[in-house]
Amino acid sequence: MDSTAPAVGAFPSPFSIEAPPGCEGWQEMYPYYALFDERRRESDEPRFWFWNSMHFPVPMPAFDVICIDSPYQAVGSWQNRVFAVPPAMGIDYRIVNGYVYISGNPVTDPAKIAERAEFFQKRAGFYYENWTELYGKWRAKMESLIAELGDLHVPELPEYEPDEVAFGDDRNTAFYEVLDAYGRALRLDDLMWQHHFEFLLLGYGAYGTFVEFCKGHLPDIPDQHIAQMVAGIDVLLFKPDAELRRLARLALDTGVDGAFAQGRSPEEIDAALEQSEAGRSWLEELEKAKDPWFNMATGDGLYHYYRSWLDDPSIPYAALIGYVTALRSGEQIERPAEEIKRERDRLAYEYGALLDDDSRGAFNNLLALSRTVFPYVEEHKFFCDYWFLTRWWNKIREFGALLAERGFLQDGEDIFQLTRHEVASALDEMVLTWATGGEPLGPKHWPPIVARRKEILERLAQWNPPPALGVTPEAITDPMTIMLWGVTTERVREWARQQDGGRVLNGAAASPGLIEGVARVVKSVNELSDLQDGEILVCGSTSPAWAPIFSKIKATVTDVGGVMSHAAIVCREYGLPAVVGTGRATSEIHTGQTIRVDGTEGVVTLLDVEG
Amino acid sequence: MAGADGLVQYSRPLSELRAADESRFGGKSAGLGELLGAGIPVPDGFALSTAAFSTFLVRAGLVPEIERRLASLRLEDLDSVGLACAEIAEAIGSASVPGAVEAEIAGGYAELARASGESAPPVAVRSSAIGEDSATDTFAGQQQTLLWVRGAEDVTRAVRDCWASLYSLTAVSYRARAARAGEAPAMGVAVQLMVDASVSGVMFTCNPVSGDPSIIAVNASWGLGEAVVGGEVTPDEYLLSKITREVVRTRIGAKLIEYVPAPAGGGTVRREVPDERREVPCLPEGALGALVDLARRVERHFGSHQDIEWAIARAGALPDTLSVLQSRPVTAIPERQRRPQPQSAISLVMSTFGAGRPPSIDA
Numbered sequence: 005m006d007s008t009a010p011a012v013g014a015f016p017s018p019f020s021i022e023a024p025p026g027c028e029g030w031q032e033m034y035p036y037y038a039l040f041d042e043r044r045r046e047s048d049e050p051r052f053w054f055w056n057s058m059h060f061p062v063p064m065p066a067f068d069v070i071c072i073d074s075p076y077q078a079v080g081s082w083q084n085r086v087f088a089v090p091p092a093m094g095i096d097y098r099i100v101n102g103y104v105y106i107s108g109n110p111v112t113d114p115a116k117i118a119e120r121a122e123f124f125q126k127r128a129g130f131y132y133e134n135w136t137e138l139y140g141k142w143r144a145k146m147e148s149l150i151a152e153l154g155d156l157h158v159p160e161l162p163e164y165e166p167d168e169v170a171f172g173d174d175r176n177t178a179f180y181e182v183l184d185a186y187g188r189a190l191r192l193d194d195l196m197w198q199h200h201f202e203f204l205l206l207g208y209g210a211y212g213t214f215v216e217f218c219k220g221h222l223p224d225i226p227d228q229h230i231a232q233m234v235a236g237i238d239v240l241l242f243k244p245d246a247e248l249r250r251l252a253r254l255a256l257d258t259g260v261d262g263a264f265a266q267g268r269s270p271e272e273i274d275a276a277l278e279q280s281e282a283g284r285s286w287l288e289e290l291e292k293a294k295d296p297w298f299n300m301a302t303g304d305g306l307y308h309y310y311r312s313w314l315d316d317p318s319i320p321y322a323a324l325i326g327y328v329t330a331l332r333s334g335e336q337i338e339r340p341a342e343e344i345k346r347e348r349d350r351l352a353y354e355y356g357a358l359l360d361d362d363s364r365g366a367f368n369n370l371l372a373l374s375r376t377v378f379p380y381v382e383e384h385k386f387f388c389d390y391w392f393l394t395r396w397w398n399k400i401r402e403f404g405a406l407l408a409e410r411g412f413l414q415d416g417e418d419i420f421q422l423t424r425h426e427v428a429s430a431l432d433e434m435v436l437t438w439a440t441g442g443e444p445l446g447p448k449h450w451p452p453i454v455a456r457r458k459e460i461l462e463r464l465a466q467w468n469p470p471p472a473l474g475v476t477p478e479a480i481t482d483p484m485t486i487m488l489w490g491v492t493t494e495r496v497r498e499w500a501r502q503q504d505g506g507r508v509l510n511g512a513a514a515s516p517g518l519i520e521g522v523a524r525v526v527k528s529v530n531e532l533s534d535l536q537d538g539e540i541l542v543c544g545s546t547s548p549a550w551a552p553i554f555s556k557i558k559a560t561v562t563d564v565g566g567v568m569s570h571a572a573i574v575c576r577e578y579g580l581p582a583v584v585g586t587g588r589a590t591s592e593i594h595t596g597q598t599i600r601v602d603g604t605e606g607v608v609t610l611l612d613v614e615g
Numbered sequence: 616m617a618g619a620d621g622l623v624q625y626s627r628p629l630s631e632l633r634a635a636d637e638s639r640f641g642g643k644s645a646g647l648g649e650l651l652g653a654g655i656p657v658p659d660g661f662a663l664s665t666a667a668f669s670t671f672l673v674r675a676g677l678v679p680e681i682e683r684r685l686a687s688l689r690l691e692d693l694d695s696v697g698l699a700c701a702e703i704a705e706a707i708g709s710a711s712v713p714g715a716v717e718a719e720i721a722g723g724y725a726e727l728a729r730a731s732g733e734s735a736p737p738v739a740v741r742s743s744a745i746g747e748d749s750a751t752d753t754f755a756g757q758q759q760t761l762l763w764v765r766g767a768e769d770v771t772r773a774v775r776d777c778w779a780s781l782y783s784l785t786a787v788s789y790r791a792r793a794a795r796a797g798e799a800p801a802m803g804v805a806v807q808l809m810v811d812a813s814v815s816g817v818m819f820t821c822n823p824v825s826g827d828p829s830i831i832a833v834n835a836s837w838g839l840g841e842a843v844v845g846g847e848v849t850p851d852e853y854l855l856s857k858i859t860r861e862v863v864r865t866r867i868g869a870k871l872i873e874y875v876p877a878p879a880g881g882g883t884v885r886r887e888v889p890d891e892r893r894e895v896p897c898l899p900e901g902a903l904g905a906l907v908d909l910a911r912r913v914e915r916h917f918g919s920h921q922d923i924e925w926a927i928a929r930a931g932a933l934p935d936t937l938s939v940l941q942s943r944p945v946t947a948i949p950e951r952q953r954r955p956q957p958q959s960a961i962s963l964v965m966s967t968f969g970a971g972r973p974p975s976i977d978a
Contacts, residue, residue, distance in 0.1 A: 091969035121970040128968070132961050210960070213967040223825035224854055226863050354858045358828045365958040373960035483968055512852060512866065513824055545846045565846035566834040566868065567824055572846070573946075576823065585849035585868060 014500035017049055018473040021100050027463050030102060033066040033423070035073075038099045053098065053105040053473040054491055059306055063102025063464035066457060067400070067420040067427065070193060071306040072097055072104055078197040083205055083484065084109075088123035092482050102464040105473055108482040131206050135376050139203065142380070146199055146387040153192050153395055158185050158402040161410070161438045179435035182406070186431055189399050190424060196396070200388045205484070207377040207384075212487040214370040221363055222355060233352045234374045240383040242339065244297040244313070248320055249337050251290060252327030258282045264328040270321040299391035308420045312394035403427065410434050411447035413454065421454040471499040494605075501609060509586040509593075511561070513606035514572035517581035520600045520611065521558045523593045540601060542593050554578050559601040561589045561608050575603075583608050625667040626719040628726075629660045629805065639664045641743025641803030643758075646942060653916040655909070656938040659730050660738070660807030661723035665745065667716045668778050668802050675710035681782070690791050696784060703782040712771055720774060720806070721767040727808055735765045736808055737876065739940075740773035742780060743803035762839065762883045763809055763876045774804050810938055811876065814897045815840035815926035816850060818906055819945055820857070820914040828920070830863065831855045831910045835898050837888055838873030840924050840940065847872055847885075851897055860907045867896055902927060905934040913942050920945040 018040045023030055031039055040048055064072070080094025093109040111117050131138060159181040169175055176184075211234065218230050255261045260283045263276035277283030298313040298320065313320045330337050352371060356364050404419030412430050413419060419427060430446050437444040479493045486492055501508065524539040526532055532553060535541065540559045560575055565584035575582035581603030593599060593610060600609040632640055632648025640648075644662035651657050672678050684699045712720075728736055740761045759780035761773040780786065781800045790800065816835035821828045834843050834850040842848045849868035856863050870888050877884045906925065913921050921942045928936040957963060965971050 089968050089970075117969065124968060124970040125965060128965070128970075129961060132964070209967050210964050213960075213964045216967070217963065222827050222829045224822050224827040224830045224863055226856065226861070229856070229859070351858060355829060358857075362956070362958065366956060366960075366963060369958060369960035370963055373964070487967070512849075516824060562846070564849045564869070564871070566843060566848075566850040566852055567832070573823070584846070587849070587869065 014476045015052075015472045015474060016470055018053060018098065018100060018105070019045060019049060021473070023101060024463055024467045027101065027460050027467075030460050030464060033102075033457055033460070034064070034069060034099045035423070038069065038072075038097065040098050040100065048098070049474060051107045051474050052477045052496075053107045054485075054489070054496075055469050055471055056097070056104045056106045056489070057469075057471075058489055060104040062307070063461050063467075064099060064104060065308065065420045065461060066423045068307050069099075070190070070424050074194050074197040075200070075306075077194070078201040079205070081198070082201045087127050087205065088120040089205065089483065090117045090120040090124055092484050095484065100473070101467050101469065102461065103467075103469040107474075108485050110482060128206055128209075131203070132210070132373065132377075135380075139380050142199065142203060143383075143387070146196075146392070149192065149195055149199065150387070150392055150395065153189075153392065153399060156185060156188055156192070156399060158182070158399065158406065161406070161435065177439075179439050182403075182431060182435050183428075186403055186428060189396070189403075193396055196388055196392045200384060203377075203380045204384065207381045208487055209483075210370075210377045211374045211381055214374040217367065217370055218355070221359055221367070225355070229351055229355070232348055233355070233371060234378050235348065236375070236378055236382060238341070239379060240386050244300045244320075245323070246339070247293045247297045248323050249327055251286070251293060252324055252331055252337065254289060255286055255324075255328055256331050258286060260286050261328045261332065264325045266325060266329070268325070270317040273321060273324075296391060299394060300386070301390040301394055306389070306393070308397045308400070310394065311397075312390065315394065315398070403431065407431070407434060407446075407450075410438070410444065412444070412450050414451050418451075418454045421457045422450065426450075472496065476500050501607075507592065507610040509561075509583075509589055509608040509610075511583040511586035511589075511606050511608065512565075512567050513603055514565070514567045514584040515560075515575035515580060515582035516604040517559070517579065518600070518602045518604065519559045519581050520598060523561075523595060523597045523599050524557075525590050525593055525595045527590060540599060542589050542599075544590055554580065559603065560584070561586060561593070561599070561601060563587060563589050624664070624719075625670070625716050626661050626663050626723050628723075629657070629662055629807070632662060638745065639666070639803070641665065641745055641801075641805075642943070643741060643743035643941065644803050644805040645743075647805060647807070649916070650913065650939055650942060653912070655912055655916065656935075658808040658810055658938055658940070659727055660805060661726070662743065663716070663720070663774060663804040663806070665801040665803050667719075667774075667804070670713055671710070671716060671775075671778065674713045675707075677706055677710060680706060685787070688787075688791070690788065693784075696788060700782050700784045700787050704779045707775060707779040707782065710775075712775060717771055720771050723806060724767045724770050727806075731808055737763045737765050737811075737881075738770060739805075739807050739809050740764050740770060740777060741805045741807070742777040743805045745801045745803070760841075762841070762874075763881060765881050769881065770806060774806070777804050778802060807940075809876075810926040810940070811929045812839050812926035813837070813929040814899070814902070815924070815940075816843045818910050818923050818925060819920065820910050820923070821920045821945060822854060823922075823945060829857050831857050831907050833898075833903070833906055835902075836868070836870045836873065837892060837897050838875050839883060840926060841874050841883075842870075842872060842885075844924065853898075853903060855903060855907050857907065857911065860904050862903065867894060869894055870897060899927065899933065901933045902937070905937050908934070909937060909939065913939065917942070917944070 019042075060072070076095055076097055083089045084093040091111050093111060095106050095108050097104055097106045099105070111120060159178050161178050161182065165177055169177060214234065215227075215230050218225050252264075255264060260277060260280065263273050263283060268276070274287065277287050294314060298317075300313045300320075301310045302313065302316050302319055327337050356367050359367055400419060401416055404413060404416035407413045407419060407427075407430055408416040412434055422430065430450060433444055433446050436442075437446075476496060480486060480491055480496060519540070521538060521540045523542045524535050526535065526541060526543045535553055535556060537556050538558050539556075540561065541553070541557045542561045544563045545565050546560065546562060554574055555578070557580065559580050560582040562582075562584045563586060565572065567584065572582055572584055581601045583601055583603055583606050586608060589608065593608075598611040600611055602608070627636075627640070629644060629647045630651040632645050633652060634645055634649050636648065637645035640662045647657055647660065648662070672681070681703055684703055688696055688699060690696060724738070727738060728734055742759045744758060759777045761776060764770050764773045781802055814835055814837060816833060817840070818831055818833040820831060822830040822832050831854075833853040833855060835853070836843045836848045836850040843850045848870045850870065851868050852864075852866045854863040854865070855861065870893055872885055873888050874883045874885055876882075909925065910921070910923060913923055922945045923942045924940040926938060926940055927933070928938070930936070962971065
């Protein structure tokens with residue numbers, strides 16, 4: 005179902021994308037400013053937009069758009085208005101067929117970049133130098149924000165207001181309390197995102213610099229090893245799992261492990277534990293552990309349907325069964341902290357030892373800074389994405405229940421099919437008609453809208469969004485795009501290649517470099533004499549006897565051979581890109597055809613089909 | 616195998632050679648001696664010195680003829696160069712090897728027979744060039760290898776073939792282009808017990824493509840190593856972490872052919888690999904770990920990145936079946952960025968955000 009509309013550059017123009025059949029009018033789920041609009045075409049069409057599939061892999065429910073607006077308001081504020089990251093302002097987003105496309109706003113004026121660099125060096129420098137202290141304050145801020153969310157009361161709409169309203173000093177009636185609570189709930193979410201992004205850019209920036217440094221000096225280092233060198237030993241994010249292991253051991257020690265039989269549901273396990281004194285005291289221990297450690301999300305994402313362990317205990321209970329079973333068979337389930345620490349220090353030492361003295365100095369300094377910032381990088385997810393957000397969605401569900409109770413929605417969960425502004429409007433009418441005793445229109449107005457949107461979302465989920473829209477940039481230079489989304493020039497080139505529909509052959513990257521040229525397919529030694537200067541040699545395999553021709557050619561592609569065949573070695577000595585072992589180059593490529601040889605990635609692209 | 620007192624010694628056991636012997640025995644033999652000296656498993660063998668070759672040329676009276684033919688060469692006339700080369704090779708091939716040299720070859724071979732417990736053990740006869748033992752030299756035909764040679768007489772013939780390879784068309788034109796045409800080429804020869812390899816290949820103590828020094832890069836295929844070295848198969852490729860021995864990347868190749876000992880007993884044959892072995896990993900269990908360990912030992916000994924040919928013998932169990940056939944320094948590693956960079960973490964992070972200060976302030 006990919007769009008085959010006329011392309012601007014290699015990717016479709018955002019203005020050429022049609023709504024999938026049956027999804028007409030999808031735009032009404034989203035704010036006017038989130039759409040590609042003819043009135044903004046001149047500036048939007050020539051930009052490069054990529055699908056933010058990392059945060060928004062499925063079509064956006066109308067309410068969940070708050071998880072685009074708030075974070076992008078917050079990230080832009082810190083990045084552009086506080087730290088003034090020199091080459092990059094904030095991130096714009098647009099929604100196409102329910103999917104979120106984003107594009108950074110670059111700063112291109114050198115004078116402006118220099119001006120911003122002054123701010124950035126001073127302000128970011130302050131954060132790095134005082135990181136641990138500032139981060140301590142941040143945790144306190146987040147904890148009090150989460151507490152405030154917990155205290156936020158969503159009132160009922162009573163038949164008669166209680167005596168306190170009539171006689172007391174605190175005379176707010178329920179209509180005000182409901183609207184106030186809703187407004188406050190939205191503001192708390194904004195606050196969370198503001199806190200979220202205070203440290204994120206700088207934390208990822210330091211860690212990302214270390215990652216890039218490692219990959220620059222040790223190109224094949226597994227990401228896992230970089231993470232192992234930096235990762236904290238005793239971080240918050242491991243705590244929920246550590247608690248489950250502790251509880252599993254407690255179950256064995258107090259003899260209630262029999263309750264954790266394979267295949268039992270959480271309710272069945274609880275019921276079995278209720279039978280004994282020891283079981284009941286185990287359940288008490290569990291209750292203590294739940295706050296805060298069961299505020300883990302069951303999935304990693306920014307949608308309302310990610311619930312917490314508290315809402316859906318099937319994941320922690322399944323883990324408990326697994327741990328109990330392991331313990332019974334004598335396995336060790338605790339994380340071997342000492343061993344992890346030893347391995348982390350060994351990796352850091354051994355990798356450092358492979359570098360020259362200057363590089364080793366930079367490596368050690370960056371590693372130390374990364375370890376300083378890493379607690380935030382790991383822990384903010386627990387505080388913000390899991391603990392706060394799962395509770396916040398539940399708070400919104402309380403408003404959904406209120407609306408459902410008064411017939412505005414068929415089901416409380418349907419609240420997420422309305423935009424946050426529509427919810428405000430529905431709440432307005434609900435408290436108005438509660439106050440006046442008049443007949444609300446909402447129960448006739450909202451349910452059909454909800455039903456239609458659910459159907460549209462289901463259909464949009466079947467659509468394949470292109471990886472990018474608009475004009476292919478020559479290079480991706482925005483540090484945020486690269487750092488946070490991993491969207492690099494190479495990545496975009498790869499997407500564009502796939503869009504081209506060009507045929508691609510994969511082989512081993514035998515000698516680095518990227519070159520385009522005319523192919524000469526040589527199937528036997530007699531054809532070697534036909535070879536013209538500057539052509540790309542395409543052959544079954546090269547022979548040591550062909551040495552003299554390597555000064556004539558621009559690149560080599562073979563059907564068979566590995567990166568250590570002498571042909572590959574000689575290509576590297578001559579600085580010629582080479583892709584070997586493609587399997588079928590001599591049958592797929594014709595002499596005279598223009599091809600692109602990417603000896604760094606091991607990819608050969610057939611650029612024209614005739615030849 | 617030493618010559619009689621007072622006479623020139625034409626050969627030495629490989630295990631007695633060290634790097635310093637390269638000028639007399641060539642790079643390959645000296646390198647093998649180094650490996651043996653470092654306790655790295657290398658098949659037994661002996662080396663012939665360059666003097667064996669020069670004595671041969673003089674005794675056979677070939678020097679004037681070779682000089683005459685090479686002096687009149689016109690490089691642009693490939694046909695005439697080819698003809699001259701063929702005639703020189705023919706002359707070398709039909710001249711007899713001096714008795715003293717022949718006797719030392721026979722003595723060395725008899726020693727190998729005793730060590731292996733076979734009356735006529737198969738050996739590899741390889742040229743051992745003077746000067747850099749680089750891939751370019753190999754590619755330019757400066758190196759000759761004869762495999763699975765049996766019996767002292769055949770070994771002597773194989774030695775003579777190695778010498779003759781110095782006058783192949785490619786070798787002569789290469790030396791001419793490299794402006795070394797006038798030099799009288801010198802060459803030693805290494806004679807080594809063959810490994811009856813079930814699997815063999817090449818490994819680098821860095822990634823030769825990316826230059827990553829934390830990687831051991833392994834190429835492996837069925838049978839003797841020539842299939843991998845000559846690029847005649849797409850081998851199984853492994854990038855292994857030097858530090859944790861984990862597999863970082865792997866790609867199983869289509870290994871369509873293999874070289875195995877000829878059934879008749881001498882030489883090797885190239886044959887098709889049966890379907891069921893083509894696209895399955897060829898390395899036996901435990902081989903990757905053993906290869907990483909071996910590569911690290913070789914690298915540590917030489918103190919530089921090495922390009923190592925290795926083989927796993929059919930009979931026996933790892934790691935004893937694994938041996939090194941050759942090791943040489945890796946040439947042409949991609950240059951990594953070498954521009955000066957600050958060491959302070961905050962300066963480096965500032966650059967990530969496009970807020971790097973000028974180097975003068977950074978330093």
